[in-house]
Amino acid sequence: MNKSAEPNRAARAYLGYVKVVETLGILTMAALVSIIVAQVGCRYILGFSLYWADEVTKSLMIWTAFLMAGLAYTQGELPAMRLLLELFPAGLVRIIDIIMAVLIVLTLIALARYGFEFAWRTRHQSMIALNISLFWVHVSIPVGCVLLIFHVALHKWLAPIQPYLETPVELVQ
Structure with a gap:
C-alpha cells in the first residue's frame, strides 16, 4: 500500500471505534443468545429457572440498542422518510438534510x-x-x-454529497 492510500489518523481512529463497537455488539448478542438458551434449557429440561437471566438480558438488550444505533445511522439502516425528498432539487435536499441533522442533534442532546x-x-x-x-x-x-450525535455529525459534515455511506472513512483520508 502506498503512502497516499494509507488511512490517516482520523480514519484509523474511526475504524478502531467501529471495530470496538461492532465487537461489543457481537459479544452482547452472543451473551443474550447464550443466556436465553440457558434459561430455556434450565426451565424446561432441568426444571428450574435462572433467577437473574431476565434482568441481565433486558440490560444487555438496552445497552446493545444504544451502542449500535450510531453505526446503524451511519450505514443508513435506521428508518427514514426520504421518498418525498427525491422530488426536490439536490440543493434543497442538502438544506433539508442539514436542518434535519440539527434537529436530530438537538433532540439527542435533550x-x-x-x-x-x-x-x-x-x-x-x-x-x-x-x-x-x-x-x-x-x-x-x-x-x-x-x-449517535457523533455519527450524525460525522455523517453530515464529512459526507455532504452521499446521503448514506457504508463508511465515511474515505472522506477523512
Missing part, C-alpha cells in the same frame, strides 16, 4: 440530558436479582445519544 438525570435519580435503586444499581442500565441512554 434526550441525553434527561436520560442522565433519570439515570442519576435511579442510582440508589437496584435490580432485584442482581443487586446492581439501575444507574448502570439507564446510563446507556445518554451514552448512546452521545455516540
